[in-house]
Amino acid sequence: MRSLLKRSLLASPTPRKTRRSGWRPLPTRPHPRPSSHRTRTVETRPILLSQTEGPVARLTLNRPEAGNSLSMDLVSALRAELDRLAGCTDIKVIVLSGTGGRIFCAGHDLNEFAGDPDQDFLTRDFAGITALMQTIMVQPQIIIAKVEGVATAAGCELVAACDLALASSVARFAVPGVNIGFWCHTPQVQLSRTIGRKAAMMMLATGKLFNADHALRIGLINDVHPPEQLDQAVEDLAATIATKSAAVLALGKRSFHLQAPMPMTEAYRLAQDEALANLEHPDAQEGIAAFLEKRSPNWAAAQAP
Secondary structure, eight states, X not given: OHHHHHHHHSOOOOOOXXXXXXXXXXXOOOOOOOTTOOOOOOOOSOSEEEEEETTEEEEEEOOGGXXXXXXXXXXXXXXXHHHHHHTOTTOOEEEEEETTSSEEEOSBOGGGGOSSOXXXXXXXXXXXXXXXXXXXXXXXXXEEEEEOSEEETHHHXXXXXXSEEXXXXXXXXXXXXXXXXXXXXXXXXXXXXXXXXXXXXXXXXXXXXXXXXHHHHTTSSSEEEOHHHHHHHHHHHHHHHHTSOHHHHHHHHHHHHHHTTSOHHHXXXXXXXXXXXXXXXXXXXXXXXXXXXXXXXXXXXXXXX
16 A cells, blocks of 8 residues: 555646536447346436636536436446546645435445345455555545445445545435445455454444434444534635645645555654654745734745745
């Protein structure tokens, strides 16, 4: 995992500045389905919506009739859009939500598992899911999950993978695979690292739906808001983060995920190296000068040639 983070985070994508307003439907690229699978969902609308307003991008899972479940096509669309946004140096925050409000994300699309098992399809499906979660971790922007409704299985995993998460007071969380004879193997990776082993095992072994207050107590989410206040709370959080240096946010997120799995001594060694490199960055020099001069930092001026 650490080597993957290093390869992905240290890569330098070609900067591509983008400022687009209005929702932008993303095209789908259906994957061929083996005939052994009995059910294929025919999408009648764009499965992912993307909107950019200033330094904030909003991605919306748009499969409400299927609980915004993560079909292979939706996973591919999400990964492709995150890859595109990674090169947008003017985007600092990404807000991830689901259409409909009742369900944030119901996890895997179980229709794709119907019929006789096809190992090639299943292998590609799970590879896509695991790659998506790791993409979120190495994304240079801070990603906020806005959870209005139920988040289950890989949908709960998606919440855990995001950097921050705000939820409505009516939101519910579960990894209920055990209820249908299938342990939530991939969700346990993010959950055990985000909320700890005991709390993760309680969710995994019982398959129960837990309320937003419980999710807050165990650290799965950062805050709970009344449904009518959630939008504004997410906007306020995104706006606060968007005032920071984009370069420093990316450096900090990289440093955070690199040090997290390391032993203490190794983590401090990395943190020291990262701190020294950060001090040489123009935004650090501008920020320190602004603090001493009692003014707001001008990140754009710090980056100007």
